[in-house]
Amino acid sequence: MLWKLAWRNLWRNRMRTWLSALVIAIGLVALIFLDTMMVGMNTNMVKNATDSLMGHAQMHALGFRDEHEVNLTINNLDESLVQLREHPDLTFLSQRVLTQAMLSSSGGGEPVFTLGIDPAEEQLLSKFDEAIIEGEYLDSVSANKMILGWKVAEKLELVLGDRLVLTAVDAESSEMAQVLFRLSGIFKTGEEQMDGSMVLVPRQTLQKMLKLEGRIHQIALRYKNLTQEGIPLRPLTKPAESSGNELLLWTELMPSLYMITQMTDLSMAIMGIILFLIIALGVTNTLLMGLYERMFEFGIIKSIGTTPWQSARLMLYEAVCLGFLSIVVGLILAVFVIAIFAFYGIDYTGIEFSGVTFQEKIYPSFKWERLVIYPFLSMGFTLLAAVYPAFKLWYMLPIEALRKRKL
């Protein structure tokens, strides 16, 4: 009966009830929409980062990432490759040689970061082949061809077919080694660092130049079976320190990006709490208005035997009914709003954020548990909003309430 009474009381002032429900519903929509867009943005950023040069994980010799010392190549390479390839969730890997070098042309010189790759392997892992804007991608593991970022080409005023000299320190004698390359392609990834300083050459050519035959600096890996956050469900076991190698997930390779994805949850929680606290104050006001308007009636129900706890429950039930109504309205509105953005997306392409450039439109992405958590949160805050009016009702003396109108 108290539920029935609460529900019917709610509809005594339809306009006020709908307005209150809309306020809560809009808060819920805002929170769900922001959350899905943030999740979508994070997914987009992680995908952009891991679909390009980095991959989902990388193996190096210990210390290589700090010093980029040309001699620090992966230990027991063959054995490591066998172990990696045995893992069922590993889809692709790319073996790379990396070095800092000087690139010279008739137009001048430019320090560059050089990557020696197997074009076929790299094609499966990163998107350099798709990023070619002029010329063509590398086609051999041993030719003297080179592709580079469009900004490097611009700085050195290069055109396809130009001859370029790459100079770097070799691993054996620490002396300068030079090799002549011909420019076969120019790429544009949209990422400042890659477009402005990266050069890709066939791996064996670079190994020969650096006197690193059979040795590599890095293995980049891609997994299948990832969480929504882009973390492998079954990552490879990290090698023992005694092996001299390290295997790092993208979360360790790019901690700033990982931290942003983690902070999203925290910032959404803070935003949600602030938003719902503001809404709760509005709901408290609405319930208090209802309480004062119906003070005499509450006096009646208390005088005919409704206990203080039952009276307080009546107020809490009204809040639950309001919360339920708001959630239904909010979820319907949220589905509608998200459907629109899921169709059109938000275009941030080309914008760089935290070292990652958005390559695609951002689309809302659900975390299904949030569709339960946020409605619970809105119900919780609606109930919280009812605590003070319920408390007032609990302690309201029926005789005082009855004096609000002549009997």
Added chain:
Amino acid sequence: MAEIVIKTKNLDKSFGSGETEIHALRDVNLEIMRGDFAAIVGPSGSGKTTLLNILCGLDTVSSGEIQVSGRSLQSMSGSELAKFRREHIGLVFQAYNLIPVLTVLENIEYVMLLQNVPSAERKERVRKFLTEVGLEGKENRFPAELSGGQQQRVAIARAMVSHPDIILADEPTANLDSATGAQLLEMMRRFNEELNMTFVFSTHDPQIMERSKRMVTLTDGRIVSDELK
């Protein structure tokens, strides 16, 4: 010997303090017996409603003692008083005071629901009292769809349906025309005689005074006469 349902001893009630203190009731000693059909009468401001409010535990006393159905109301908490009223006292108000969002049936059923009376018994009792008050067929109407007299019949059914020890009615006919008032009074008198239910009214209505078995007169908060008729 008839059982005492209500007993007050040296009851005092005052509002305010110091120079603004008003004595609403002074030294009220009253015994209401089971089966009484008593009218508390007196001029406006004589303390009739205050006395009724105190008898049902809605208001507190300044001094003195009050027992209803053998229990002291002063020692009860708010929650205990609510439960006590629910079990032992039926209230009828001048302005009917039905719950506007509940139907006739739900209004009558309300107290029994609080008492956790089983559904079948509830329906049976509601049906019985609706017939008694002549409102069969109107159980699904809302109070606003009823006349004043019909609403007061519902209020009486609501007060009686839980089988309380006593019905306290504050000016129950004041908002009704004399014919309707007379009908309701006749109905209550019938319940009093057939069910031995105890009624106490505060009233100005000569019809009630005439039909009552006992008349307690209050003047300036004091009982000045207590006549059995």
